[in-house]
Amino acid sequence: MHVFLETERLILRRFTENDADALFELYDDPAVMKYLNGGQPADRAEIVTLDLPAFLGYYERFPGYGFWAAIEKSTGDFLGWFHFRPRPDDPPDEPELGYRLHRKAWGKGYGTEGSAALLAKGFTELGVRRVSASTMTVNTASRRVMEKLGMKFIRTYFEEFPEHERAPGSEHGEVEYAITREEWSAATRS
Numbered sequence: 125m126h127v128f129l130e131t132e133r134l135i136l137r138r139f140t141e142n143d144a145d146a147l148f149e150l151y152d153d154p155a156v157m158k159y160l161n162g163g164q165p166a167d168r169a170e171i172v173t174l175d176l177p178a179f180l181g182y183y184e185r186f187p188g189y190g191f192w193a194a195i196e197k198s199t200g201d202f203l204g205w206f207h208f209r210p211r212p213d214d215p216p217d218e219p220e221l222g223y224r225l226h227r228k229a230w231g232k233g234y235g236t237e238g239s240a241a242l243l244a245k246g247f248t249e250l251g252v253r254r255v256s257a258s259t260m261t262v263n264t265a266s267r268r269v270m271e272k273l274g275m276k277f278i279r280t281y282f283e284e285f286p287e288h289e290r291a292p293g294s295e296h297g298e299v300e301y302a303i304t305r306e307e308w309s310a311a312t313r314s
Contacts (some may be wrong), residue, residue, distance in 0.1 A: 137192060
């Protein structure tokens with residue numbers, strides 16, 4: 125197991141090809157996918173042929189960036205994942221932060237804990253200058269995590285999705301939050 129980082133309660137490790145069933149279970153929960161694809165059923169073949177190869181490819185192309193399986197230390201359970209990587213058109217020192225967690229992990233601070241650890245690693249070890257995160261405007265739980273991390277609201281924007289992929293509330297758009305290294309350093313000193 126290749127551990128990327130640890131927190132008090134979490135291990136963030138590299139994905140392996142053996143994680144397809146864990147990802148399928150996560151993606152097949154309509155509540156988890158509510159703000160992503162409207163809760164549509166998961167496609168295991170897509171996970172095996174597209175998602176996992178994309179996750180694994182990051183580790184070779186972008187040291188320090190990628191998708192990380194979140195494992196609960198006390199149980200060894202797969203709780204979901206975090207990503208920390210630049211979007212295709214962004215500079216390498218401006219990664220995006222994101223996560224997807226099982227319902228059993230909601231409301232326990234795991235999203236904040238894992239995200240805070242990734243911010244710290246990015247700003248102190250990886251030379252990151254700015255981190256952004258986005259979610260649907262109506263996803264108040266994810267917005268609250270971003271705010272707890274000290275991220276500031278940047279903008280509301282609208283994306284076009286095929287009708288069958290539109291999630292409830294998509295008419296309100298997406299929101300972007302961000303934090304710079306300087307903002308993070310000032311917040312951690314206080």
